[in-house]
Amino acid sequence: MSRLTLVCLLAVVWALLLGEPGVRNLVVGLGLGVLIVRLFPRAVGARAAPRGAPDLRATLRRGAGWLAFLGFFLRELTVANVQVALLALRPRPRLNPMIVEVPLRLRGEGLLTLLSASITLMPGTVTVGLSRDRHTLYAHAIGTADAEAARASIVRVEGYLLALDTPLPFPPTGGPA
Amino acid sequence: MDDFQAVRDLPILIGAFFVLTAAIGVVRFPDLYSRLHASSKLVTLGSAGIFLGVAFALNDAAAFTRLAAVLLFQFLTTPLSAYLIAQAAYLRGLPPILGDGQGGGTDEWGALGRADEVAQADREALRVLAEEGLVDEG
Structure with a gap:
């Protein structure tokens, strides 16, 4: 899974937990997602997105x-x-x-x-x-x-x-x- | 029973039924490994039913989204704890009760014969984690 997908997933989970999938919560979730992937690269094991156009x-x-x-x-x-x-x-x-x-x-x-x-x-x-x-x-x-x-x-x-x-x-x- | 609402109360009843059978299974099944079947599978679906009924009772969008998140984590964590309990029991030398006189009933893992191999793998995993600084060694 690419880092981008993982960050988006984390944002969605965050919005779900708050119970209000509004724009603000998604943005906060994205921020938290980036932070988590940065802080724990090995633990979550996310890879960079593959180069080139997506198949x-x-x-x-x-x-x-x-x-x-x-x-x-x-x-x-x-x-x-x-x-x-x-x-x-x-x-x-x-x-x-x-x-x-x-x-x-x-x-x-x-x-x-x-x-x-x-x-x-x-x-x-x-x-x-x-x-x-x-x-x-x-x-x-x-x-x-x-x-x-x-x-x-x-x-x-x-x-x-x-x-x-x-x-x-x-x-x-x-x-x- | 004029305030019975099928959409709200049926999931709770079904969920409660499965949680009850889980409890019965845990008491009646012969050993730890069999009991894990009851406690992992039945409790997962049972609590899912209860959550769903509660979400309908609250009738609130936030309740449904939280329900989705809670279910996701439940599906992720219940098997994990069952796995850890089963493996820990096996490695500590608790033999499973096998067969009941008809067909099958073998322990292909080899009557705890390969426990050493798994214990070795665990030590290795711990060493790797320690190297990464994720856990303290020893």
């Missing part, structure tokens, strides 16, 4: 990818809640708990963070750990038939994120900030 096609494709992921996420979140609620209320729930290992194709700290967070809120799985080289994810699963099914649901989430392979505001694994 409109790629930007639109990424935007569509984000929307698709958001829709998928909200649907799965609802399914996950109903599923866990049923397990909690059933007289004798079939939890079948296990820890599964999932090899990852996804790279980049930002997207990996998003992946592990989403998995925790999605049906059947909670992230427990990442391997040292960030190439393997470990998740605790309940309510799934077997390890294969648990893995498949994680790979499905990963598929959505692979389509957005632009780093979030974090440096990629091992690379410079």
Whole structure:
């Protein structure tokens, strides 16, 4: 994510928190955003915007990818809640708990963070750990038939994120900030 | 019940139902890892429902924008705390209860076998942060 995008995002969050997205609040938010990005460049890991004209096609494709992921996420979140609620209320729930290992194709700290967070809120799985080289994810699963099914649901989430392979505001694994 | 408003009270009821099932799940599930499923997923949607109902009750634009910001942070932070609790438990050697007699039920992480590897990664991460001056070493 470029610094500019991040500053705009921070301004919007600021305006949302104040509850009045007026011009004045957005301007103050932009100021605060610039200050935060300046003060904590490493912590937020924002990059300078890429040189040259922006690739409109790629930007639109990424935007569509984000929307698709958001829709998928909200649907799965609802399914996950109903599923866990049923397990909690059933007289004798079939939890079948296990820890599964999932090899990852996804790279980049930002997207990996998003992946592990989403998995925790999605049906059947909670992230427990990442391997040292960030190439393997470990998740605790309940309510799934077997390890294969648990893995498949994680790979499905990963598929959505692979389509957005632009780093979030974090440096990629091992690379410079 | 003449002051029942579906748009306002339904989200609160649904949210309260999920928060209640979360509490039941936390009590009934067998171990820490299973309980995290209840406390992370159910509380997220449950509180979202309650927030939404409150925003409708206040019926104020500012309430909705704050609701959006609060939900954003909730979606970001709830999984993070679940992740930290799960990993800390695993690294401290709390074995998960596995399977219930049908299919699956394995610990592919290797019965705490790779905990050392993760602990090493954590130390490494701490060292990098210390080098950046973001945390104190030790």
